[in-house]
Amino acid sequence: MSSLLKGVNLYLIGMMGAGKTTVGQEIARKLGYRFVDTDAVIAQFTQKSINQLFAEVGEGEFRQIESKILAEVCAYTNLAIATGGGIVTQQKNWSYLRHGLIVWLDVPTDVLYQRLAEDNTRPLLQNADLLTKLQLILQERRSLYKQADLHISVSANETASQIAARIISEIPTVLKPDPPSSSNT
């Protein structure tokens, strides 16, 4: 499969808690790719947690840093990339994501709720009714997530390894053709 992909990057998009980080690591392992998590790169680059960044500089500045990191990451090949859940909201990010294959991990909101109920590391989910907030965010973003090359509907009891295997098996159905040769002869 790695040879079929020819080093093309895989970008995982989807809601908070969808498993982009967890499944992304599995995909990287299975493909012999390197794994990158844009949230982790942002935290490393700024030396701040995502919660701290939202509190100190706000979401707007966070989105600018996120775009900058994405622009740098997409210059590399052979990567499985877990993106931040909101990366799809910035139009310019799509031109970076389109360098690779974009996979939407679509997970029901009740499953997201169960996974995130005890987790306080997602600033957008603080101080709100969790299920309602997840439903609202998904409603705003569904049409954006739908622009992925591959739509993976995840069921509640599927493991990260099973999901990764399913994604890899579906890649051939959406591989982009090679660009035409630039040779003039």
Ligand SMILES: Nc1ncnc2c1ncn2[C@@H]1O[C@H](COP(=O)(O)OP(=O)(O)OP(=O)(O)O)[C@@H](O)[C@H]1O
């Ligand atoms: N297939 C799965 N089955 C059960 N639990 C899972 C699965 N995938 C992820 N999880 C768990 O759900 C939680 C959220 O997963 P993860 O951090 O990978 O989501 P994410 O999409 O990267 O979220 P974010 O956008 O906030 O970074 C973690 O506790 C993880 O262990």
Ligand SMILES: O=C(O)C1=C[C@@H](O)[C@@H](O)[C@H](O)C1
């Ligand atoms: O869905 C979102 O907007 C976010 C998801 C996380 O990955 C982080 O990037 C941050 O918590 C914002």
Ligand SMILES: [Mg+2]
């Ligand atoms: Mg993540």
